[in-house]
Amino acid sequence: MAGRFLAIDTSGTNALVALGDADGTLLTERRWPAGYRHGEELLTRIDEMLAATAVSLAELGGIVVGTGPGAFTGLRVGLATAKALARGLDIPIAGVATSEALLAAASLAGAFEPQRAVLLLPAGPSDRVVVSGGAARLIRGGEEAELELGTIVVAVDLPGRALEEALALGAEAEAGLAAALVRLGARRLAAGGDDVARLVPEYVTLPRGVSVAKGEVRWSHDHR
Numbered sequence: 001m002a003g004r005f006l007a008i009d010t011s012g013t014n015a016l017v018a019l020g021d022a023d024g025t026l027l028t029e030r031r032w033p034a035g036y037r038h039g040e041e042l043l044t045r046i047d048e049m050l051a052a053t054a055v056s057l058a059e060l061g062g063i064v065v066g067t068g069p070g071a072f073t074g075l076r077v078g079l080a081t082a083k084a085l086a087r088g089l090d091i092p093i094a095g096v097a098t099s100e101a102l103l104a105a106a107s108l109a110g111a112f113e114p115q116r117a118v119l120l121l122p123a124g125p126s127d128r129v130v131v132s133g134g135a136a137r138l139i140r141g142g143e144e145a146e147l148e149l150g151t152i153v154v155a156v157d158l159p160g161r162a163l164e165e166a167l168a169l170g171a172e173a174e175a176g177l178a179a180a181l182v183r184l185g186a187r188r189l190a191a192g193g194d195d196v197a198r199l200v201p202e203y204v205t206l207p208r209g210v211s212v213a214k215g216e217v218r219w220s221h222d223h224r
Contacts, residue, residue, distance in 0.1 A: 004055060005062035005189060006046065006085070007181050010038045010078030011070025011098040011201075012121075012157050014174060017046050019053055020182030022061065022190070028053055029178040038077040046081075062091050062193065064185030066098035068202035069121055069129055069136050075201035083196050094188035095199045096181055099131040104184065105176030106154045106169050117152040118145070120162055120170075123204040128158065136202070 004027065007018040015038055018029035030049045034041060050056065065082035068075050086093035099119050107114040119131040126141030139145050147153070155162035156170040188194070 003059060003061035005064055005182075005185070006050075006060055007064040007066075007178065007185055008042070008046075008078050008082050009066030009098055009101075009177065009181055010034065010042065010074040011066050011068045012074065012174075014157075015042065015045075015074065015078075016178050016181075017042070017049055018178040018182055019049060019055065020064070020186060022186060024183040024186035026179040026182045031178070034074065036071075036073055038074045042077060042081055057085070057089060060085075060089060060091060062086075062185075062189040063089075063093045064181060064189065065093065065095055065199075066101065066181055067095040067199070068098050069131060069204045070098060070201070072203050075203060079199065079201050083199065086196055092189055092193035093196050093199065094185050094193040096184045096188060097134070097202070098177070098181075099136070100134070101177055101180040101184055102156060102170075102173040103131075103154060105180040106173035108180070109172035109176055110152070110169055112152055116150070117154050117169075118147060119173075120145070120153055120155040120158060120166060121204055122157050122161070128161070129204045136204070138204075 005020050007020055009016050013035055014031055015034035016029055016031040019027040030045050063082045063086045065078055103114045103117055103119055121129045123129045128139045129136050130139055130145045153166040154169040154173050155166035
């Protein structure tokens with residue numbers, strides 16, 4: 001990969017696009033409260049950011065996209081857009097787990113090792129997902145995750161549904177997400193990136209007809 005690359009994450013209620021350098025430096029970012037309207041603004045935000053930095057699509061050397069876990073609609077829009085750009089521009093693409101980037105950002109802000117922390121995300125109006133060591137597990141409404149003593153909880157998109165300390169770390173994680181996504185994405189692009197045809201998201205809120213088995217979210221990867 002050469003030159004600058006575009007990073008996209010639409011896994012949560014707040015979406016972001018960013019421009020990174022090949023060495024993993026964050027150059028600029030745009031974030032906005034997308035809610036469930038990711039598809040209405042994503043391309044406009046990309047165009048505005050590139051125009052403001054005088055970078056054309058033809059100058060991009062790669063695409064980085066957050067793969068979740070996250071909501072179905074947002075991830076579908078983000079992945080589809082990233083894949084279309086990578087194919088159309090004939091440049092490499094790399095997927096980065098949004099959970100990995102969020103924990104990396106939180107650990108940097110809170111001065112702790114990412115391995116000591118778990119990420120807590122919403123899965124619909126009452127359920128939650130806890131992500132630890134790259135694995136995610138569904139926590140039903142009314143239940144609490146069984147965590148080891150001393151585990152640090154980072155809660156994102158869960159106002160009123162997590163402890164204030166966890167929510168504060170979640171806010172730090174979201175603030176640093178673009179930088180972490182760019183840093184991790186640069187490494188993956190430098191290593192060759194991913195096969196665009198096999199790059200799939202990880203959902204926490206699933207489309208109708210997709211089941212949950214044995215308390216674990218059934219990720220898209222299971223259908224390969």
